[in-house]
Amino acid sequence: MPYIPHTEEDIGKILEAAGASSIDDALSALPANLRSRKPLDVPAGLSEQELLGHLKQLGSRNSTVEDYSSFLGGGAYNHYIPAIVDSLISRSEFYTSYTPYQPELSQGTLQAIFEYQTLVCQLTGMDVSNASLYDGATAVAEAVLMARRITGRNGIVLSAALHPEYRDTVRTYLSGTGDHLSEAAFSAGTGTTLAETIENAIDGDTACVVVQHPNFFGCIEDVGALAEIVHKKGALLIVAVSEAVSLGLLKPPGEMGADIAVGENQSFGNPLSYGGPYLGFMATRTEFVRQMPGRIVGQTVDKNGRRAFCLTFSTREQHIRRERATSNICTNHGLSALAASIHLAALGGVGLKRLAGLNLSKAEYLKKKLVEAGAEPAWSVPTFNEFTVKVRKDPEEVLEKLLLKKIIGGIPLKRFYPALDRHILVAATEMNSKEEIDRFASELKSV
Amino acid sequence: MEFPKDLKYTKEHEWVKVEGKIATIGITDYAQDSLGDVVYVELPPEGGSVTKHEPFGVVESVKAVSDLYSPVSGSVTEVNDAIIDSPEAINEDPYGDAWMIKVEIAGQSELDDLLTADEYQKFIEEEK
Numbered sequence: 229m230p231y232i233p234h235t236e237e238d239i240g241k242i243l244e245a246a247g248a249s250s251i252d253d254a255l256s257a258l259p260a261n262l263r264s265r266k267p268l269d270v271p272a273g274l275s276e277q278e279l280l281g282h283l284k285q286l287g288s289r290n291s292t293v294e295d296y297s298s299f300l301g302g303g304a305y306n307h308y309i310p311a312i313v314d315s316l317i318s319r320s321e322f323y324t325s326y327t328p329y330q331p332e333l334s335q336g337t338l339q340a341i342f343e344y345q346t347l348v349c350q351l352t353g354m355d356v357s358n359a360s361l362y363d364g365a366t367a368v369a370e371a372v373l374m375a376r377r378i379t380g381r382n383g384i385v386l387s388a389a390l391h392p393e394y395r396d397t398v399r400t401y402l403s404g405t406g407d408h409l410s411e412a413a414f415s416a417g418t419g420t421t422l423a424e425t426i427e428n429a430i431d432g433d434t435a436c437v438v439v440q441h442p443n444f445f446g447c448i449e450d451v452g453a454l455a456e457i458v459h460k461k462g463a464l465l466i467v468a469v470s471e472a473v474s475l476g477l478l479k480p481p482g483e484m485g486a487d488i489a490v491g492e493n494q495s496f497g498n499p500l501s502y503g504g505p506y507l508g509f510m511a512t513r514t515e516f517v518r519q520m521p522g523r524i525v526g527q528t529v530d531k532n533g534r535r536a537f538c539l540t541f542s543t544r545e546q547h548i549r550r551e552r553a554t555s556n557i558c559t560n561h562g563l564s565a566l567a568a569s570i571h572l573a574a575l576g577g578v579g580l581k582r583l584a585g586l587n588l589s590k591a592e593y594l595k596k597k598l599v600e601a602g603a604e605p606a607w608s609v610p611t612f613n614e615f616t617v618k619v620r621k622d623p624e625e626v627l628e629k630l631l632l633k634k635i636i637g638g639i640p641l642k643r644f645y646p647a648l649d650r651h652i653l654v655a656a657t658e659m660n661s662k663e664e665i666d667r668f669a670s671e672l673k674s675v
Numbered sequence: 676m677e678f679p680k681d682l683k684y685t686k687e688h689e690w691v692k693v694e695g696k697i698a699t700i701g702i703t704d705y706a707q708d709s710l711g712d713v714v715y716v717e718l719p720p721e722g723g724s725v726t727k728h729e730p731f732g733v734v735e736s737v738k739a740v741s742d743l744y745s746p747v748s749g750s751v752t753e754v755n756d757a758i759i760d761s762p763e764a765i766n767e768d769p770y771g772d773a774w775m776i777k778v779e780i781a782g783q784s785e786l787d788d789l790l791t792a793d794e795y796q797k798f799i800e801e802e803k
Contacts, residue, residue, distance in 0.1 A: 518715065543740040552740070 293500065297664045298636040299594070301614040301655025302444070303364060303391050303470040304503065305495045307583075308658060313497045313570045323563055328525075331538035337562065338537035341525040344565040347572050351475045352489040353482025354511035359523035359560035361508030364492030365397035368438060368468050370521045370555055371488045371510060372398055375436035375464045377519045377554065382408040383434035385463075387421040389414040389443035391470055392644040398438070408433070416647075419447040419607035419616065427457050436464040436488075441481065442474055445641075445653065446614035447607060455485025464488065471495060472509070473657075474612045476584030488512045497571030498564050507564040518544060521555030583658060587613035590656040590665070597669035598654070606651055614655040616641065616648075621675070623652050629675045635668050677704045679770055683786065684795035687744040690770065691789060693780075698747050701774045702734065702765065705799050710736040713765040716758055718775055724750045725778055727785060732775065734765065743775065747785040753777040 234242070239251070248254035255263065274282065293306045300306070317323060321336055328334030328341070341359045348357035361367045372384050384402065386395050388411045395411070402409055412425040421439050430437065437458045441449045451467060458465040467481035469491035481489035493507040494500075512520055518541060526540030546553035575583060591613040595605060598617055606616040619626050623640040630637040638654040645651075656665065678684070683691045688706035692699040707713065715735040725731040730742035731751075754776050758764050764773040780786070790798060 543735050549740050552742075 290502075293636075293659070296631075296634045296636050297660070297668060299638050299654050299656060299660065299668065300636050301446075301471065302639045302653055303393065303492060304500055304506070305471055305473070305613070305655065306500055306657055306659045307473065307495050309497055309499060309567075310571060310574050312574050313567050316570050317563055317567050322566055325562065327559070328539060331536065335537060338525050338539070340566050340569065341523070341560070341562065342527055342537050343573075344569040345525060347569055348493075348509050348511050351472065351480065351572075352469075352486075352509075352511040353480030354486070354489050355482075355514040356517050356520070356524070357509065357511040358520050359525055359562070360493070360565040361510055361522055361557060362561065363494075363504065363506035363508045364468065364470050364490070365391070365394045365508075366401075366557070367490040367492075367508030367510050368394045368466070369398045369401035370508075370557065371466045371468075371490045372436060372438065373401065373555065374488060374512075374516070374519050374521060375466060378516055379435045379462070379464060381433045381435040381463070382406065383431060383463075384409050385426065385429040385434055385437040386411050387414065387426070387437070387439040387443065387449075388412060389419070389421050389445060389447070389449070390438055390440045390468060391444045394440070394468060394470075412437075414443070414445075417607070418609050419443070419445045420449050420609055421454065423450075423453060423457060426454060427461075430458065430461040430463055432462075434461065434463040436466050438466040438468060440468040440470060441478070442469075442471065442612045442614065444470075444644075445606065445616045446611040446655070447616075448478070448610045448612065451481065451484040451486065459485065466490060471613060473580075473584050473587055476580040476582075477588060478612070482511075482513075487516070493565075493568045497567030497569075505561060505564055507561050507568055517541060519554055520544070521557055523558065523560050584612075586658045587656070590658065590660055591615060593662070594654065594656040594660070594665045594668070597665055598672060601669040601673040603652075603672065606648075613657055614653065616651050616653050618650045619652060619672075620650075623650060626672070626675050627652070630668070630671055633667075633671045635671055637668065637672070676708065677770065678792040678796050680792045682770070682792065683746070683789035684792065684798075685744065685746045685789060686798060687746075688799075689744060689746050691746045691786075692774075693786060696779055697752065698749070698778045698780050698786075699774050700746060700776050700778060701769055702743065703795070704769050706741075707766050707769045710734065710739060710741065712737050713762045716762045716765065716775070718754050718759065719751050721751055721754050724748070725776070734762075745778070746789060747778055748781040749778040749785070751776050752779050 246254055298306055325337045328337045345357040410429050412429045413422055415422045426437055439449055439454055441451050443449055455465045464487040465485060466488045467486035472493050473495045489511045491509055493509045498507055523539055524541050525537055528536055530536045544554045545558045595615055603617040603619050606618050627637045638652040641648040641651040641653055688703045690701055690703050713736050717733040719731050725745040727745055727748040729745055731745040732743040734741050734743055755774050758773050
């Protein structure tokens with residue numbers, strides 16, 4: 229069916245078939261007071277040429293990481309996207325694909341998702357992954373609900389060093405379920421989650437504890453020690469990762485005792501794109517697979533013994549289980565997941581390690597230069613590609629001045645943590661050149 | 676299709692074998708046949724309690740998931756762990772090896788509305 233609006237002739241035929249004399253007559257079932265009498269307030273159509281010009285003009289009002297030196301992280305990271313990613317995801321078989329319910333028609337889509345799941349398992353050191361979720365924040369919230377189902381307990385303990393917006397999303401998900409939410413303070417001395425506050429926060433009704441690694445301040449957490457405390461009390465440990473590139477260097481959550489690993493895979497193949505669409509991941513141990521939300525693709529064989537892929541454990545999902553489904557999320561971010569898979573495949577294991585190493589060394593160099601410029605590292609624990617510094621003047625003012633120099637210097641933390649009123653969260657990736665970093669430091673000095 | 680005479684039945688397709696105060700519970704031949712290949716079963720913990728007409732577990736086949744409704748109220752004295760590891764037994768021997776739980780019945784009146792084999796057979800004929 230072509231997308232062409234009805235001609236007068238079409239309308240005449242439709243009205244005749246409906247036995248109505250006019251459109252008004254056809255709509256006479258609608259009470260007159262509910263019907264708008266005004267014509268729609270839509271501007272006149274534009275030609276293709278005019279429209280392109282208009283969009284370009286709108287686009288030029290944006291400031292992007294191409295026009296500015298950006299040192300922003302906080303859950304969204306500016307990484308290089310190899311040309312192969314866009315080239316391959318632009319194939320219509322991928323970007324127009326529909327839900328792969330019919331495996332005989334969807335082997336390509338299903339295999340792509342299966343490969344993504346395999347990569348997520350390798351990254352996280354877990355047994356099984358789902359086909360992806362909306363973003364890091366909803367993945368954390370879904371993991372919390374999953375932990376409740378597994379343990380039959382209600383209590384949720386969130387580390388205060390978990391991304392504030394992830395915590396807000398969990399709160400939204402839990403509203404109306406009696407909440408049972410508590411937050412465990414982080415150490416003002418180290419910028420990491422305090423083991424004893426976690427221990428004290430867990431009681432007999434605690435389903436899970438959520439920690440972020442590296443945490444929101446960029447600090448590396450002692451996940452192994454936290455896992456021991458959590459497991460001793462019969463609760464589950466959820467480890468959230470907002471910068472997945474860190475998994476190229478850090479021990480994976482699965483090796484440190486995480487029961488569910490969740491987070492954000494935007495760093496792989498997905499542009500910053502003004503905050504979305506992003507790419508939530510979730511992986512867990514085999515024994516919990518039936519409680520995992522979202523789609524899962526499995527590998528099997530057809531009746532002739534040939535390898536085939538299909539959606540599996542579908543009985544968890546709402547098209548079969550209705551109100552008893554594990555989640556009302558039954559979709560995935562297929563194209564974003566494919567972009568991540570292609571980026572990871574292009575990097576390979578060695579490439580990912582090198583990329584992570586590059587991020588670490590850029591951030592360490594930036595740290596050194598900012599300290600020379602008079603900033604003070606907030607804490608001394610190891611960090612990955614993001615860290616927190618204290619500045620001498622009001623951070624808002626400092627950042628404002630840097631912005632005039634085309635430098636986006638970071639995120640002032642006061643908005644989320646009133647006590648951190650001199651603190652800025654700063655990130656560096658492979659995209660930040662040495663010259664850029666040097667310029668940032670010298671401008672900071674003169675602010 | 677078998678409907679042993681010594682058992683009682685429910686409209687949710689569970690069977691009950693009453694021996695003194697203990698009721699052994701499973702799903703019927705008709706239920707396993709309707710479900711198809713059973714791949715997973717979830718049962719309550721030993722020592723837990725079950726309530727008449729309320730779900731006590733889940734049985735999952737390749738094409739559907741069904742709740743298991745308890746025919747009686749009482750406390751769970753025994754759980755058949757063997758079928759958790761080999762749920763296919765539910766298809767192979769629903770009245771024997773694949774019993775699910777044993778319950779100490781809260782009161783004899785619990786058994787009043789259970790169906791006989793003939794009544795149950797008649798009920799599923801009407802269902803079809």
